[in-house]
Amino acid sequence: MKETGKIWMNGNLVPFKDAKVHVLTHALHYSTSIFEGIRCYDTPNGSAIFRLPEHVDRFFKSAKLYSMKMQFSKKAISEGIIKTVKAGGLKESYIRPLAYYGYGTMGLTPTQNKVDVSIACWEWKMGESKAGKFSGAKCKISSWIKIDSRFQPMQAKAASNYANAALARMEALENGYDEAIMLNSRGKVAEGSAENIFVVKDDIIQTPPLSAGGLEGITRDSVIQIIEENGGFVVERDLERDDLYAADEIFMTGTAAEVKSVTQIDKAKIGNGKMGEITKAIQKSFTDAIMGKDERFLPWLTFI
Numbered sequence: 265m266k267e268t269g270k271i272w273m274n275g276n277l278v279p280f281k282d283a284k285v286h287v288l289t290h291a292l293h294y295s296t297s298i299f300e301g302i303r304c305y306d307t308p309n310g311s312a313i314f315r316l317p318e319h320v321d322r323f324f325k326s327a328k329l330y331s332m333k334m335q336f337s338k339k340a341i342s343e344g345i346i347k348t349v350k351a352g353g354l355k356e357s358y359i360r361p362l363a364y365y366g367y368g369t370m371g372l373t374p375t376q377n378k379v380d381v382s383i384a385c386w387e388w389k390m391g392e393s394k395a396g397k398f399s400g401a402k403c404k405i406s407s408w409i410k411i412d413s414r415f416q417p418m419q420a421k422a423a424s425n426y427a428n429a430a431l432a433r434m435e436a437l438e439n440g441y442d443e444a445i446m447l448n449s450r451g452k453v454a455e456g457s458a459e460n461i462f463v464v465k466d467d468i469i470q471t472p473p474l475s476a477g478g479l480e481g482i483t484r485d486s487v488i489q490i491i492e493e494n495g496g497f498v499v500e501r502d503l504e505r506d507d508l509y510a511a512d513e514i515f516m517t518g519t520a521a522e523v524k525s526v527t528q529i530d531k532a533k534i535g536n537g538k539m540g541e542i543t544k545a546i547q548k549s550f551t552d553a554i555m556g557k558d559e560r561f562l563p564w565l566t567f568i
């Protein structure tokens with residue numbers, strides 16, 4: 265990792281290399297942290313953070329679901345994000361706000377400990393999440409089952425959700441694939457390890473409902489809004505494994521992934537094995553939106 269700029273820790277900007285925590289930090293032991301992943305893009309009109317208020321809202325929703333008492337307001341966190349991005353001096357970056365039960369008492373109950381907050385950012389260029397962006401990702405249906413809200417709140421972007429996702433991602437990579445697709449305990453399609461999923465069949469764009477266990481992705485919402493603004497629609501319905509193998513096109517959405525195409529699932533080729541026309545069009549519309557080239561979506565950008 266290239267160490268550039270500063271990291272915001274509980275309201276203070278500290279040098280990147282000094283942003284450290286104690287080894288007895290509660291979250292390190294018990295996964296008691298929540299976080300966000302946000303992008304800042306180098307648009308023709310300057311650097312802009314994509315859907316900042318929505319990410320800050322989700323950050324606070326995640327904290328609420330874990331009864332975390334935030335010592336900062338949404339306004340303070342938004343300002344902290346902008347300050348950190350400016351201090352980094354990068355035109356394009358990935359931004360990672362994190363709230364975690366810190367150092368204090370050890371033991372399972374986290375609530376005696378203070379909730380610490382940090383905001384880091386590092387260089388990440390558009391389209392840098394390579395697998396599938398241009399060539400199409402090869403995905404493996406994971407043998408790990410997506411955990412669901414009976415086990416822990418899945419609408420929280422919580423670190424504890426990601427052990428399950430990381431196992432799926434590792435399994436996929438170890439078997440020669442680029443990414444995992446996770447089914448839920450009912451055998452329905454949930455999402456990728458860190459992306460939402462869309463399936464196109466006979467020109468109908470479909471995506472699993474949030475009740476299937478996927479995160480309420482901000483890119484998912486952006487893509488749905490773009491499709492609707494362009495006169496189309498997205499059907500939310502439970503998808504079977506068969507729907508994946510039989511699809512004409514599949515694409516995934518996420519802050520890191522943006523809009524990436526899936527051209528193979530397990531040993532099955534999707535469509536003709538190349539990125540489909542609908543995926544290509546959505547990828548382009550999304551890129552126009554994040555680059556500020558589509559006036560309709562300019563309110564999604566916070567110029568810094």
Ligand SMILES: Cc1ncc(COP(=O)(O)O)c(C=O)c1O
Pocket residue numbers: 301429455456457458459460478479480481482483484517518519520
């Ligand atoms: C599990 C999971 N699903 C979906 C997404 C996509 O969400 P978003 O588009 O808000 O980045 C992410 C990424 O944050 C994720 O980690």
